[in-house]
Amino acid sequence: MKLIKHYFPDLNPLQIKRFEQLGDFYKEWNSKINVISRKDIDHLYLHHILHSLSIGKVIKFKPYTQVIDIGTGGGFPGIPLAILFPYVRFTLVDRIGKKIKVVNEAIQYLELNNTRAFKQRAQDVEDNYYDFLISRAVTDLSILKKWGKHIISKDFYNPLPNGILVLKGGDLSQEITKTKGKVREFPISTYFEEDWFKEKYVLHTSV
Numbered sequence: 001m002k003l004i005k006h007y008f009p010d011l012n013p014l015q016i017k018r019f020e021q022l023g024d025f026y027k028e029w030n031s032k033i034n035v036i037s038r039k040d041i042d043h044l045y046l047h048h049i050l051h052s053l054s055i056g057k058v059i060k061f062k063p064y065t066q067v068i069d070i071g072t073g074g075g076f077p078g079i080p081l082a083i084l085f086p087y088v089r090f091t092l093v094d095r096i097g098k099k100i101k102v103v104n105e106a107i108q109y110l111e112l113n114n115t116r117a118f119k120q121r122a123q124d125v126e127d128n129y130y131d132f133l134i135s136r137a138v139t140d141l142s143i144l145k146k147w148g149k150h151i152i153s154k155d156f157y158n159p160l161p162n163g164i165l166v167l168k169g170g171d172l173s174q175e176i177t178k179t180k181g182k183v184r185e186f187p188i189s190t191y192f193e194e195d196w197f198k199e200k201y202v203l204h205t206s207v
Helices: 002-007 013-030 041-053 078-084 097-110 141-148 173-177
Strands: 066-070 089-094 115-119 132-136 163-169 183-187 200-205
Touching: 002 041, 013 041, 013 078, 013 097, 041 078, 066 078, 078 089, 078 097, 078 115, 089 097, 097 115, 132 141, 141 163, 141 173, 141 200
Parallel strands: 066 089, 066 132, 089 115, 132 163
Antiparallel strands: 163 200, 183 200
C-alpha cells in the first residue's frame, strides 16, 4: 500500500480506504477461488494493483470516459483503475464465470458505482460506445484490435485517441510489427522505479 501512496500522492481518503481494502479482499477470495497465482498473492500491490495503475500514468481519463476491460480475470487492470478514476465508467468482462463472481463481489464490497461486470466473450461484446479497450496480456495486440474495431467510438476527447491500452512485457517487436497502424510504447519503468517493471510496457494503438 505504501507504493500506491508514494506514486499517487493525491489520492483522497475514500480512494486510500478502497486500495487498502483490496489487500484483504483478494487474500480472502484467493483462498476460495484462485484468481491470482497463490505464490504471487504476497506481491499483490506491486504485481497487480500498481501494474494496473500504470495505465493511469500514461493517460488521465476525462470524466465519463467509457472503458471496457477485456479478459479482466480477477479484476485487473479494471478494478484499480476504477478506484483511481471514480468519474470514469468501467465495464469488465471475462468468459470465466467464477472470476466474474469475484469481480462482482469486489464491486459490491468497494461500492464502486462506476463499475459493472459480465460473463462474456470478447468477441460477443456488441456495445459500440467505448472510448478505450484495456487489457493485461490476454492476447496479441492485433487480435485486440479486431475485437475493438466495432466497439470503440470514433469520437474522442481524451489526451490519447480512442483505442486500445494494453499491459505487456518482454520483447514486443514482432507483435508490434504485425499490428497494423501506429503503436506507441510507454515503458512502465519511466513511472515506477522497481526492478519488476523493467521490460514492461503500456502499449497504445487506435482502431
